[in-house]
Amino acid sequence: MLSELTAGSVEDAERRRLSRPYATVEAAALARPPAIDALRALAPAERVKVIAEVKRASPSRGQLAEIRDPAALAAAYETGGASAISVLTEERRFGGSLADLEAVRAAVSLPVLRKDFIATPYQVLEARAAGADLVLLIVAALEQPLLTELHTLILELGMTPLVETHSADELDRAIDLGASLIGVNARNLSTFELDKNLFGTLAGRIPAGTIKVAESAVLSAADVAHYRSAGADVVLVGEALVTSDPIRTLSEFLAV
Numbered sequence: 001m002l003s004e005l006t007a008g009s010v011e012d013a014e015r016r017r018l019s020r021p022y023a024t025v026e027a028a029a030l031a032r033p034p035a036i037d038a039l040r041a042l043a044p045a046e047r048v049k050v051i052a053e054v055k056r057a058s059p060s061r062g063q064l065a066e067i068r069d070p071a072a073l074a075a076a077y078e079t080g081g082a083s084a085i086s087v088l089t090e091e092r093r094f095g096g097s098l099a100d101l102e103a104v105r106a107a108v109s110l111p112v113l114r115k116d117f118i119a120t121p122y123q124v125l126e127a128r129a130a131g132a133d134l135v136l137l138i139v140a141a142l143e144q145p146l147l148t149e150l151h152t153l154i155l156e157l158g159m160t161p162l163v164e165t166h167s168a169d170e171l172d173r174a175i176d177l178g179a180s181l182i183g184v185n186a187r188n189l190s191t192f193e194l195d196k197n198l199f200g201t202l203a204g205r206i207p208a209g210t211i212k213v214a215e216s217a218v219l220s221a222a223d224v225a226h227y228r229s230a231g232a233d234v235v236l237v238g239e240a241l242v243t244s245d246p247i248r249t250l251s252e253f254l255a256v
């Protein structure tokens, strides 16, 4: 499933590239105001921080929410105390788009994450051109040389890579990169199985000074407390926010 999702995202980007060539997107990326410092926004603090996700649908859960106005949802997340916004831009299975990212960028002053299946430099440039401050890199989807190349490009463009892992081997690869922001996703992106204890199993391997993000399966304040007690600096939340009153849910999560 992960390779299928990645191939689909790359194919869609190649289609866009026919009407918007590399040089055009690169120029747009370089013309953007500097990216917001996401490491600062997500730095460890007394309380857990939340990356709040704009997520319409997913392969594991189907349709989650009809989000007509992603900018309004992101603004609510900002009001509710989120520290960054994640925007799923994958079109086929998540119903997202780069237009969503651009709308969110214009609506909030928080760092914005492009959450997609990124496997080419063109997709990284698209992210910056649309106003992203962070870009997701999924270790399981990328061989180490490509992972290194994309990680370097994201940094060169002034953005922050969120390097996502799901096993000790993947975590070691993220650490070898020198990643400053590492996510452990409870969801196996091929089988969709959820393991809420994976973060706790792996967190001890993450070097001091690295920001630790627990991703997925955060459905309640108890889940936030579980990840926090296992060492999470940040939790990334999608479903629980888009299927509830996001401001109320955020306030419950941030009170942990």
Ligand SMILES: O=C(O)c1ccccc1NCC(=O)[C@H](O)[C@H](O)COP(=O)(O)O
Pocket (backbone or CB within 6 Å): 005, 053, 055, 058, 059, 060, 061, 185, 187, 189, 190, 192, 215, 216, 217, 218, 236, 237, 238, 239, 240
């Ligand atoms: O959410 C899915 O079903 C999914 C399937 C395959 C690849 C990625 C997938 N989701 C991306 C994410 O990592 C989540 O959107 C994110 O961590 C938030 O998860 P949740 O709070 O459980 O909605």
